[in-house]
Each structure stands twice: as C-alpha cells, then as structure tokens.
Amino acid sequence: MTAIYSVNAAPVRNWTPPPVPDETLVLTGSHARLEPLRADTHAALLYRAYVGHDGVWDFLPYGPFSSSSQYHRWVRDMEQDPSLQFYAVFNIATGCYEGVASFLRIAPEAGSIEVGHINFSPALQKTRAATEALYLMMGWAFEAGYRRFEWKCDALNGGSRRAAQRLGLSYEGIFRQATVVKGRNRDTAWFAAIDAEWPALKEAFGAWLADSNFDADGVQQERLSDLTRLVRVTDDPMGAAELSRG
Numbered sequence: 473m474t475a476i477y478s479v480n481a482a483p484v485r486n487w488t489p490p491p492v493p494d495e496t497l498v499l500t501g502s503h504a505r506l507e508p509l510r511a512d513t514h515a516a517l518l519y520r521a522y523v524g525h526d527g528v529w530d531f532l533p534y535g536p537f538s539s540s541s542q543y544h545r546w547v548r549d550m551e552q553d554p555s556l557q558f559y560a561v562f563n564i565a566t567g568c569y570e571g572v573a574s575f576l577r578i579a580p581e582a583g584s585i586e587v588g589h590i591n592f593s594p595a596l597q598k599t600r601a602a603t604e605a606l607y608l609m610m611g612w613a614f615e616a617g618y619r620r621f622e623w624k625c626d627a628l629n630g631g632s633r634r635a636a637q638r639l640g641l642s643y644e645g646i647f648r649q650a651t652v653v654k655g656r657n658r659d660t661a662w663f664a665a666i667d668a669e670w671p672a673l674k675e676a677f678g679a680w681l682a683d684s685n686f687d688a689d690g691v692q693q694e695r696l697s698d699l700t701r702l703v704r705v706t707d708d709p710m711g712a713a714e715l716s717r718g
Contacts, residue, residue, distance in 0.1 A: 490617030583619030640700030
C-alpha cells in the first residue's frame, strides 16, 4: 500500500453526487450492526451502558445525563435534527447496544461527509465491534460515492486523535479557538481520508479484522495502525509514542 496525494484543481470526471444516508440505512458486519438511532428502541439500553461512566462525555458538547428520561429526550432531539444521521451500535458478541456514532456535515454536492458524535461505552471500547462500526461507516461513505471522509475532535482529546490515525485518516491541522464547549475554549484537530485511499484502507481493515489476526485469547497479532501507516499522507505531530498504542 502506498500513499496517494490529492492533486489540487484536478478535473473531477465520471462522478455523481452521492445519496444522503437516511433512516432506512442499516450497516451490518461480522462484529457490529449499526441501526438508525431511535429513542423508543435504543435510549434506555444505551443509557444503561453509559451510566456510571461520566468520563465518556468529557469532550462532547452535551452530557452526562442525570436520568434515563433526560437521555431519552436528547435522543429524540437528535432523531429530529435533519443535519444528523445517528446510529446505535449493537455489539454482536455481547448482544447489547453499547454506543452511538453519527454522520454529520453531509455535503453530497462536494462529496464530503463527516463521522462524529462518537460515544462508545467502556464495554465497546477497544473491541473488534468498535473498529468494525467505524469501518462500516467509512465503507458506506466511499462506496456510496463520497470523495472525502472527515473526522474532527477536541485537540486535547488524545484518544480521538489516536483513533483517527489508527483508522487511516491523515492529520490536516488545528483550527484554533474553533468553538466553546461547556464553557471551555476548544481548538479542533482535523483528519480525513479521501476516496483514492479507500482501496488500501479497505485492505488494511480486512487484514486486521480477520480471525487469523487474533489469537485464542482475542489478542491482536498485527496492529491496525501499522497496517494503515503507509496510507496516511500526514501524521499527527502529537508524537509517535502517543500514536503507537493501537
């Protein structure tokens, strides 16, 4: 796998703006299933996965929620926001709903789409289901015809920055004083992958997710970050030591 660089002002040929993900889209893999988030179906089960783990809300502009009913109302609001398409992540191994993620900044005319609002409970974090969930979203976007798959996060959120790099997204810089979250300044770190990189990323994900990459105890033999390293065109200056954890 080799790095592929974008050519500015190159003609875009044989491309049609892709569809917008909608409430009928269900994404299913071997380890995870993503279903359109519904308050009546998912809210209580997800709240149970998050309760007692307030740290998962630290870098999000909302939460933690004090009750299941309060979280239910928030999910209902997200359902009704036309700019977002949230999904509940079902972990096939445990038989539980254990997290959410959303498409946002959906711009078919530009061929650009972002994944965000990612909130995986501790039970889902660092599992094959968690990685596959994001792989399924990336795969849907590129195979639907999107040209650019974006990821942004609080610049202080080292876990999110490592995750973006591990998944093969290239670092694109910092927007200083981009917003205010919970009364605090937020600088925003940006990452993205483009359609020309998708075949190599798909190969990397396939190799990592394969049963042969895990021993009898479920321990990975080859890290996804090593498999995606040659696809990324720029690395996060956060530091090699920080980014080598997965």
